[in-house]
Amino acid sequence: MTSRTEGTSGTSGSPVAVQGVRVRPAGYSVVKAGPRGRFLLHRRASVVAAGLVVLLAAVCVAYLCVGESFVAPGEVVKVILGQPSSAELVVGTLRLPRMVVGLLVGVAFGVAGALIQTVARNPLASPDIIGISQGASALTVGAMTFGITSYTVLPYLSVLGGIAAAALVYVFAWRGGLHATRFVLIGIGFAVALRSVTTLFLTKGDYLVAQQAQIWMTGSLNGRGWSETAPIGWTLLVLLPAIAWAARAQRTVTMDDDTATGLGVRLGRVRLGLVALGVVLASVATGTAGPVDFVALLAPQIARRMTRTAQIPLLSSALLGAVIVVLGDLLARKLFSPTELPVGVLTAAVGAPYLIWLIIRGHRGRSGGTA
Amino acid sequence: MSPTTDAAQPGSRLTARSLTLAYEDRTVVHDLDLAVPDGQVTVIVGPNACGKSTTLRALGRLLRPRGGAVLLDGTELARIPTKQIARSIGLLPQTPVAPEAITVSDLVARGRQPHQSWWQQWSDEDERAVADAMSRTDVTALADRSVDELSGGQRQRVWIAMALAQDTDLLLLDEPTTYLDIAHQVEVLDLVRQLASPAEDGTRGRTVVTVLHDLNQAARYADRLVAMKEGRIVAEGAPGDIVTAELVAEVFGLEAVIVPDPVTGSPLVVPGAPWTPASPAPASPSASASSAASDPASASAPTPGKALRP
Known part of the structure; x- marks a missing residue:
């Protein structure tokens, strides 16, 4: 444009920084990709993510080994590599598909929680607290009581329910702008209302259906297999470019509105995009395994404390979500064996105390909820 | 520059044309015209709630005008992609959150x-x-x-x-000295001046528009002072030309004496009436000077400070 664009401003007239002093964002490295590509990589976050990959691999192997019968890790590896093995049935047919579903559900919840918490600038704004999971539950349970029990239809219904609930919260929370606290409070209100709708369906419905619905609602991987893997797997794959965009866009919405706008960020659109992505992921995950409570709340918060980044790290959240769900399901299967608990019971047992701690801490210090 | 000849005087990348700003149904700024001189420090002053911060927000496209427009290089801000604006206009809000x-x-x-x-x-x-x-x-x-x-x-x-x-070529700073002690205030304002000063090779410095609460600091650091009251510009120009006892009385409703700043020679505003142990009774005649200060309605009070000039 005019006068100043070609970097004439500072170099000439001012004392340039001392030679050798690197002024990059502290803790970041610049990674080159091709002639023009330059990416900022947070070093600590990269180390954490690598560690989580190792941890996840270990948890997955343990998941496949442990069960009603123990299978040696060597046999597990054989099955994964497609070599003939005596453990083909137990590992390949029973445990592996269920583990993959759990892993994908965990990834989806982890990313969804990270995105929605980022936009709302509030750790409480996770999809299972602001009504998205409850919307999915209400529609799914409602459909069940009306005789729709096919597992090929129900996941789509819960996606629909989750998105509808999120849209309602968004519309009601919007008043010339999106205020974080209002968004969370209205979400909580909707969550309560939708939960009572679900209860209404349960009491009106058939006893057997109610029991089935109850298990679904706690979040369970029981009986999930390859057929449940496809929808969530494809969703994650298709949305991968969007998730890559979100990882960068997240940076900009952590500032206050005026500063972000001043930096040329189209806040309204970026927020809507991030929330929409989070809602779709949370809804798909809920449709697959039911509302596995607190994963979307826990994973991003723990991940951020590990990486110490200024925004919630998306990759680490995803990996941690997977670790939590797979490990949770492993414990749920084994802890009270032969009785199998739904994985949602376990994540709730860990998540609820953490939520209480978050609230207490938030009231003591700076809550970071508004702006 | 702008093809329309009636636009800003030469050397104003950022201008406001019959700008009307409102929050909900309350109009804060009425039909305001402003041309921000390039490469200079423009300071907007005025009493609380006079619309100075609101005007600055509109100049930085944080607030959409109810009427009129803000123009950057002759084009309405609303018609320029926000990222492109961000390469020309930088802004610092009053209370940014990290x-x-x-x-x-x-x-x-x-x-x-x-x-x-x-x-x-x-x-x-x-x-x-x-x-x-x-x-x-x-x-x-x-x-x-x-x-x-x-x-x-x-x-x-x-x-x-x-x-x-x-x-960016333009910088908008909304009360950058708030919450700072006097040494830090001076430090920040010195920096602002330094930003606007031309480089050694003669290229002009940055254009700064800022809102300041302290009239004396404004007079000391501004190239161009814009005094606002009730959503309108009352006076604008070089501080030495426009800061008079009449202006202070009109804008702030304060009886004042103007003396040259002993260091820079810029106008220094000194409140004109000494503090008196006035009784709280509102009718007391001896309290008229101080009540004029607190009540903007009596800004055009019969005794503006000129009479007190030495």
């Missing part, structure tokens, strides 16, 4: 946002701009510190560094 636990260098680096893309998240130019901004504001030594743990003065310098790193 992400929790962000480091100083990370925050300053975020000023580079409008120059980056997903594919190019960092460049040598970014590195130069950030280094330059940090050394100008003297925060280089704080680079690895967390913004949360800085003092108020340090934090404000970091925010200014972020706005500088954006490397």
Whole structure:
């Protein structure tokens, strides 16, 4: 444009920084990709993510080994590599598909929680607290009581329910702008209302259906297999470019509105995009395994404390979500064996105390909820 | 520049044309025309709630005009992509909020946002701009510190560094000295002056528009002073030309004496009536001077400060 664009401003007239002093964002490295590509990589976050990959691999192997019968890790590896093995049935047919579903559900919840918490600038704004999971539950349970029990239809219904609930919260929370606290409070209100709708369906419905619905609602991987893997797997794959965009866009919405706008960020659109992505992921995950409570709340918060980044790290959240769900399901299967608990019971047992701690801490210090 | 000849006088990239600003149904600024002179420091002053911050927000496209328009190089801001505006106009809000636990260098680096893309998240130019901004504001030594743990003065310098790193020709600063002690206020204002001063090779400095509460600081640091009252511009020009006892009485409703600043010679506003142990009774005649100060309605009170001039 005019006068100043070609970097004439500072170099000439001012004392340039001392030679050798690197002024990059502290803790970041610049990674080159091709002639023009330059990416900022947070070093600590990269180390954490690598560690989580190792941890996840270990948890997955343990998941496949442990069960009603123990299978040696060597046999597990054989099955994964497609070599003939005596453990083909137990590992390949029973445990592996269920583990993959759990892993994908965990990834989806982890990313969804990270995105929605980022936009709302509030750790409480996770999809299972602001009504998205409850919307999915209400529609799914409602459909069940009306005789729709096919597992090929129900996941789509819960996606629909989750998105509808999120849209309602968004519309009601919007008043010339999106205020974080209002968004969370209205979400909580909707969550309560939708939960009572679900209860209404349960009491009106058939006893057997109610029991089935109850298990679904706690979040369970029981009986999930390859057929449940496809929808969530494809969703994650298709949305991968969007998730890559979100990882960068997240940076900009952590500032206050005026500063972000001043930096040329189209806040309204970026927020809507991030929330929409989070809602779709949370809804798909809920449709697959039911509302596995607190994963979307826990994973991003723990991940951020590990990486110490200024925004919630998306990759680490995803990996941690997977670790939590797979490990949770492993414990749920084994802890009270032969009785199998739904994985949602376990994540709730860990998540609820953490939520209480978050609230207490938030009231003591700076809550970071508004702006 | 703008093809329309009636637009701003030459040398004003940023102008406002019959600008009307409102919040909900309350109109705050009425039909305001303003041309921001390039390469100078423009300071907007006025009593509380006169619309000065609102005007600044509109100049930085944070507030959409109810009527009229803000023009950048002759084009309405609303018609320019916001990222493109961000390469010309940098702004610092009154109370910016940093992400929790962000480091100083990370925050300053975020000023580079409008120059980056997903594919190019960092460049040598970014590195130069950030280094330059940090050394100008003297925060280089704080680079690895967390913004949360800085003092108020340090934090404000970091925010200014972020706005500088954006490397824009125009800078809008909304009360940049709030919450700072006097030494830090002077430091920030000296920096503002330095930004606007031409470089050694003669290229003009940056254009700064800022809102200040302190009339004396405004008079001392401004090239051009804009005095606002009730959403309108009452006077604008060089401080030495427009700061008079009449103006202070009209804008602030304060009886004042104007003396030259002993250091810079710029007009110095000294409240004209000494404090008296006035009784709280409103009818007391001896309290008329102080009541004129607190009540804007009596701004045109019969005894403006000129009579008191030595």
